[in-house]
Amino acid sequence: MRVPPAGLRSAPVDLDLLFLGTAGSAPTASRGTSATLVRRGGDRLLVDCGEGTQRQLLRSDAGLSDLEDVLLTHLHADHVLGLPGMLKTFALRGRELPIVVYGPRGTRGLLQALGVVIGRLTYELRVVELSAGDTVERDGYRLVPFAVKHAGAALGYAIRERERPGRFDVAAAAALGVPDGPARGALQRGEDVTLADGRTVGPAEVLGAARRGRTIVLTGDTAPSATVVEAASGADVLVHEATFLAEERARARETDHSTAAEAALVAREAGVALLALTHVSARYAGSEVEEEARHLFPDTVVPRDFDIIEVPLPERGPPELVPRGGRRGRTQDVGSGA
Amino acid sequence: MRVPPAGLRSAPVDLDLLFLGTAGSAPTASRGTSATLVRRGGDRLLVDCGEGTQRQLLRSDAGLSDLEDVLLTHLHADHVLGLPGMLKTFALRGRELPIVVYGPRGTRGLLQALGVVIGRLTYELRVVELSAGDTVERDGYRLVPFAVKHAGAALGYAIRERERPGRFDVAAAAALGVPDGPARGALQRGEDVTLADGRTVGPAEVLGAARRGRTIVLTGDTAPSATVVEAASGADVLVHEATFLAEERARARETDHSTAAEAALVAREAGVALLALTHVSARYAGSEVEEEARHLFPDTVVPRDFDIIEVPLPERGPPELVPRGGRRGRTQDVGSGA
Numbered sequence: 001m002r003v004p005p006a007g008l009r010s011a012p013v014d015l016d017l018l019f020l021g022t023a024g025s026a027p028t029a030s031r032g033t034s035a036t037l038v039r040r041g042g043d044r045l046l047v048d049c050g051e052g053t054q055r056q057l058l059r060s061d062a063g064l065s066d067l068e069d070v071l072l073t074h075l076h077a078d079h080v081l082g083l084p085g086m087l088k089t090f091a092l093r094g095r096e097l098p099i100v101v102y103g104p105r106g107t108r109g110l111l112q113a114l115g116v117v118i119g120r121l122t123y124e125l126r127v128v129e130l131s132a133g134d135t136v137e138r139d140g141y142r143l144v145p146f147a148v149k150h151a152g153a154a155l156g157y158a159i160r161e162r163e164r165p166g167r168f169d170v171a172a173a174a175a176l177g178v179p180d181g182p183a184r185g186a187l188q189r190g191e192d193v194t195l196a197d198g199r200t201v202g203p204a205e206v207l208g209a210a211r212r213g214r215t216i217v218l219t220g221d222t223a224p225s226a227t228v229v230e231a232a233s234g235a236d237v238l239v240h241e242a243t244f245l246a247e248e249r250a251r252a253r254e255t256d257h258s259t260a261a262e263a264a265l266v267a268r269e270a271g272v273a274l275l276a277l278t279h280v281s282a283r284y285a286g287s288e289v290e291e292e293a294r295h296l297f298p299d300t301v302v303p304r305d306f307d308i309i310e311v312p313l314p315e316r317g318p319p320e321l322v323p324r325g326g327r328r329g330r331t332q333d334v335g336s337g338a
Numbered sequence: 339m340r341v342p343p344a345g346l347r348s349a350p351v352d353l354d355l356l357f358l359g360t361a362g363s364a365p366t367a368s369r370g371t372s373a374t375l376v377r378r379g380g381d382r383l384l385v386d387c388g389e390g391t392q393r394q395l396l397r398s399d400a401g402l403s404d405l406e407d408v409l410l411t412h413l414h415a416d417h418v419l420g421l422p423g424m425l426k427t428f429a430l431r432g433r434e435l436p437i438v439v440y441g442p443r444g445t446r447g448l449l450q451a452l453g454v455v456i457g458r459l460t461y462e463l464r465v466v467e468l469s470a471g472d473t474v475e476r477d478g479y480r481l482v483p484f485a486v487k488h489a490g491a492a493l494g495y496a497i498r499e500r501e502r503p504g505r506f507d508v509a510a511a512a513a514l515g516v517p518d519g520p521a522r523g524a525l526q527r528g529e530d531v532t533l534a535d536g537r538t539v540g541p542a543e544v545l546g547a548a549r550r551g552r553t554i555v556l557t558g559d560t561a562p563s564a565t566v567v568e569a570a571s572g573a574d575v576l577v578h579e580a581t582f583l584a585e586e587r588a589r590a591r592e593t594d595h596s597t598a599a600e601a602a603l604v605a606r607e608a609g610v611a612l613l614a615l616t617h618v619s620a621r622y623a624g625s626e627v628e629e630e631a632r633h634l635f636p637d638t639v640v641p642r643d644f645d646i647i648e649v650p651l652p653e654r655g656p657p658e659l660v661p662r663g664g665r666r667g668r669t670q671d672v673g674s675g676a
Contacts, residue, residue: 025427025430026392026423026426026427026430026431027392027393027396027423027427028393028396029393029396029397029666032393033423051389051390051392051393051419051420051423052389052390052393054364054365054389055365055366055367055370055389055390058365058366058367059367077422077423077426077455077456077457078423078426080455081389081419081422081423081455082389084415084419085364085365085371085389085415085416085419088364088415088416089363089364089365092363092364093364110454110455113451113454113455114452114454114455116448116451116452117413117415117418117419117448117451117452118415119415328367
């Protein structure tokens, strides 16, 4: 492996998903309703906010305080009922940092209706309604909502990192007479440099091909859909709902949900590195969901609450499930047994 | 102890409180927001329903299914935000049994506003708005709402069992010639009986003085109040809020809450058997709240979530805290540690 010169090698940005609520429609003793936290560098994107999410955050290593962005996939109760309590708790803490809630058409109306229990806030609450085709530019990545098949205006979200510059070829730079230091940094940032002898060296002479960034795609609730295949094409992680098993395919069709097998076929068609199934029905433990999907797509996991998926840069290895990786350290009460 | 004759001794009705949410205002990792389940015989009264209550019920030995009555003390978010999700879950289960929500003035309007997320139900949802002075008659006891000092129309609830007949004096019955069997049962139920020889025997001749039933009083949020002292006079258990310690008395006054010391003084003045403090601020672990109150009222406990208080008939002993007594048996995930 070619290694960028010391001082030019930027630390990789950490990226992971923390599963805070993996139950479908209603909670169970072990699974909360929908909520997934995407953490990239210092950014925290909470995708859906089912009842109890604020407490799940408190029980995780993420905590509550630095959350600034919430993305709603759709407005069904099991995806939004944690929002009023969380917003209220922020106000009780005297929060001043604004919070942005992204969601499909109708999000503003929902928050207005919930105002009766939310009350007055100490910070600005911004609502941004999105549609398929919109893009939200962020530092180092973009949020790309896409249409899914569920409840009218429901959205999935792709989180797409920008391309990274190609590898820096130290030998080539040396051969061209580019000295160590600022000149090499400038080349790596994509700038031309003029050497002491008047020659100009361009980035293409010392950098390999641009390297792809990482992509995480979360569907929210959806029937199997070509729009998901398209959005998830080549993604590192696809978080797809799997409310039913194949034996209940008819029910999945009626309710615009997916079976585990259908989600696996979507993942296979999209060629993702890892499929994570969520929105697990209270009727299932999770293992049967995983088993069904793995027949069709072996790289499938069914995270439990507080599991995380680490997503390293592609050249550093595949995404990996870390069971209970996001659980907060043992406290006086949590996890103290029956 | 005089024992009623075999066949006349009715099984005592079990009475306990299951603490499902003991946090004040916002949840913590170890405490959910306000919810207490009073269980008497087959009756289940859920007093307040903070966010996450349905899941706390699922994690307890009570479960969700047989709940028919919810009592709201007031309409602040941390006491009601669990209601829409729970009502929705009942509908997902196809529930047909009606549910009654009792609460102060404004309860109907709140439920209408939350209708946007609750959606269509499969069962009847009845709302009964109560005021101090009302009484709800139940089988064997009555619900008596009383005014507290918090948020306008806020209520506390007293659950008062009816008096029980006095003890049956077997020796007196024998001396009077009352035979074993139906005649003794009739006397114990308060009826006159005519013996084979034509004599009439009345209940007063074989029964001791009527025995008091049990009383449980729950305040919800309140500043210390004479109305609470009155309602809790001689109660077996007073569940009183204690949001603050004495050092924050000024803040308690501003916000219409109580300090632990104030709650202890209310309990002392009312002469209750046991004081249980709830609505514990996230700043406190609970032990310091207990310590402050015990200086003034030694029979104080600060239950944690899933603790229960058993309330035996007065002649069988005092109410008793059973730590984690209401926790559901160990499941695959709950309580499995960090």
